[in-house]
Amino acid sequence: MSYDKELYQQVILDHNKKPRNFREMEDATHSCHGYNPLCGDDYTVYLKISPDNIIEDASFMGSGCAISKSSSSMMTAFLKGKTTEEAKVAFEEFHRMVTGDMDPEKEDHHLGKLKLFVGVREFSSRVKCASLSWHSMVGALEKNEKVTTE
Numbered sequence: 001m002s003y004d005k006e007l008y009q010q011v012i013l014d015h016n017k018k019p020r021n022f023r024e025m026e027d028a029t030h031s032c033h034g035y036n037p038l039c040g041d042d043y044t045v046y047l048k049i050s051p052d053n054i055i056e057d058a059s060f061m062g063s064g065c066a067i068s069k070s071s072s073s074m075m076t077a078f079l080k081g082k083t084t085e086e087a088k089v090a091f092e093e094f095h096r097m098v099t100g101d102m103d104p105e106k107e108d109h110h111l112g113k114l115k116l117f118v119g120v121r122e123f124s125s126r127v128k129c130a131s132l133s134w135h136s137m138v139g140a141l142e143k144n145e146k147v148t149t150e
């Protein structure tokens with residue numbers, strides 16, 4: 001399957017209009033605030049992780065552009081039920097994909113629908129929008145209070 005620009009745009013618009021898991025989480029075990037000064041994207045990512053390292057719930061809250069919001073929305077949906085180890089692997093893959101190091105059509109990966117974000121590699125300023133909440137997720141796992149893309 002080749003890269004589908006129309007599908008990418010539809011998915012971005014849909015998740016921007018109706019973001020999934022867009023709420024604060026009272027009983028989060030981990031959270032991290034992320035800020036992208038280049039665009040103004042500003043979100044907190046919340047995770048609820050079980051004692052055996054399963055991500056039972058993931059959510060986010062804040063404001064920013066369509067790409068950052070839709071990426072956060074899809075990431076939180078993706079993370080539910082994954083182990084923290086799987087989440088870190090997905091972060092590495094996502095990051096390599098949006099920075100152009102990994103072609104999701106040619107290499108094995110675990111990203112599923114998230115591979116749509118390969119589209120941002122054409123626009124370097126958008127890479128930080130798409131990856132901000134991923135950095136926040138890893139920051140939360142590492143017990144950091146905040147991350148910035150600079």
Ligand code: ZN
Binds near residue numbers: 039128
């Ligand atoms: Zn942005």
